[in-house]
Amino acid sequence: xxxxxxxxxxxxxxxxxxxxxxxxxxxxxxxxxxxxxxxxxxxxxxxxxxxxxxxxxxxxxxxxxxxxxxxxxxxxxxxxx
Amino acid sequence: xxxxxxxxxxxxxxxxxxxxxxxxxxxxxxxxxxxxxxxxxxxxxxxxxxxxxxxxxxxxxxxxxxxxxxxxxxxxxxxxxxxxxxxxxxxxxxxxxxxxxxxxxxxxxxxxxxxxxxxxxxxxxxxxxxxxxxxxxxxxxxxxxxxxxxxxxxxxxxxxxxxxxxxxxxxxxxxxxxxxxxxxxxxxxxxxxxxxxxxxx
Ligand SMILES: [Zn+2]
Numbered sequence: 656x657x658x659x660x661x662x663x664x665x666x667x668x669x670x671x672x673x674x675x676x677x678x679x680x681x682x683x684x685x686x687x688x689x690x691x692x693x694x695x696x697x698x699x700x701x702x703x704x705x706x707x708x709x710x711x712x713x714x715x716x717x718x719x720x721x722x723x724x725x726x727x728x729x730x731x732x733x734x735x736x
Numbered sequence: 737x738x739x740x741x742x743x744x745x746x747x748x749x750x751x752x753x754x755x756x757x758x759x760x761x762x763x764x765x766x767x768x769x770x771x772x773x774x775x776x777x778x779x780x781x782x783x784x785x786x787x788x789x790x791x792x793x794x795x796x797x798x799x800x801x802x803x804x805x806x807x808x809x810x811x812x813x814x815x816x817x818x819x820x821x822x823x824x825x826x827x828x829x830x831x832x833x834x835x836x837x838x839x840x841x842x843x844x845x846x847x848x849x850x851x852x853x854x855x856x857x858x859x860x861x862x863x864x865x866x867x868x869x870x871x872x873x874x875x876x877x878x879x880x881x882x883x884x885x886x887x888x889x890x891x892x893x894x895x896x897x898x899x900x901x902x903x904x905x906x907x908x909x910x911x912x913x914x915x916x917x918x919x920x921x922x923x924x925x926x927x928x929x930x931x932x933x934x935x936x937x
Contacts, residue, residue, distance in 0.1 A: 656808075665811050706857070709864035711886030723854040727800070 660730045661685035661698055681730070695734050699725060750787050752777050754798050762837040766795065766844050795852050802837070803859035806830055814866035820880060820929075823870045824892065824922055827863060831896065832914040839900045864889055880929050892925055 657666045659682035666672055666682050673679040674690035681692045684701075693701065699721050706717035725731040756777035760768050770791050774781045788794035813826040831838055845856055867889050874880035880888070896914075899906055899921065903913050 665808055667812075668815075705865075706861060707886075709868045709885055709889055710857070710860065711884075711890055712857070720854045720857045723851065724858050 659685055661692060661728060662702070663724070663728055692730070695725070695731055698731075746787075749779060749783060753779065753784055753787055753794070754801055757794055757798050758802070758837060761798070762840055765840060766848060770794070792849050792851065795848070796855055799841075799852055799855040799859070802834070803855060803862070806834060806859060807862040809833075810862060810866060814870070817866075817870060818873075820867075820870050820874050821922070821926055823866060824925070825918075827867075828896070828914055828918045828922065831900075832912055832918070835900070835912055835914055839903060842897050843901055860893070867892075878931055881931055883929070888929060891928070895921055895925060 657677075657680070658664060659666055659680070661681045662685050664671070664682050664684065666677075669675050669677055671682055673681050673683055673686035673692065676690070679686075679690075685693050685698060687693055687697075699718065702721040702724065703714065703718045706712050706720060707714055710717075712720070726735045753773065757773050760773050760776055764772075770784050770788075771781050773794075774784050777784075784794070788797065809830050810826065813830070814823055817823045817826060841856065845853060848856075868885050871880055871885060871888055875882055899913050899917055906913050907916055
């Protein structure tokens, strides 16, 4: 099974893929409305917001967790050298 | 295609170390020295360091493996789920499967290094992701009270974690706390968050 290169989510159904396109390597949640992949900053902020909204974390702590998660993903490696 | 046996062997050793660490950590906690894991896995102490330079590296790899497995299971189960009740049932099923390790993890999380803590938060965020999408739907339909998502989620985790952390009070032997209390935990939680069914005239 493919996993999203930008957030690690498993992608099984067509609906999981960006723009419903299974040839894409990133998921629907990591794409912009036009189907392009979100930038590093956009992804970091959206994941931070998600952690605050769903788990109630402190925003600064959430941002560090978001960075920690992104550090391990192929799309974002280059931002952490 | 040429099969690289050395590479496969290396991967097997790595897998063996992680599986053994999972077992040893579950039973004895996370401060067990790596020499014990080596002994149990039947590999040399040096071999552990070759794969994982520090015990923290081992812990983080183990946790992300664990998170991937748990995440993948939940992801598949949550797909078929349309109600918070079914999602939480599935959550309990997954927790039951990993109960010993998971209980150890939540009881020692505060003394683990930051990277391990963050990995744990990411594991929970997979659960939170499915929880949020199902519960938002239910709130919209009016079947669940309009409370902040994080409070609904944390209340559920708080309840389940309390039973896991105080296992010794809730069960006498080695029986699974989740198994014994899952229906009571679930029905109580649902009663708390569900809206009274509206009566139409
Ligand atoms: Zn993604």
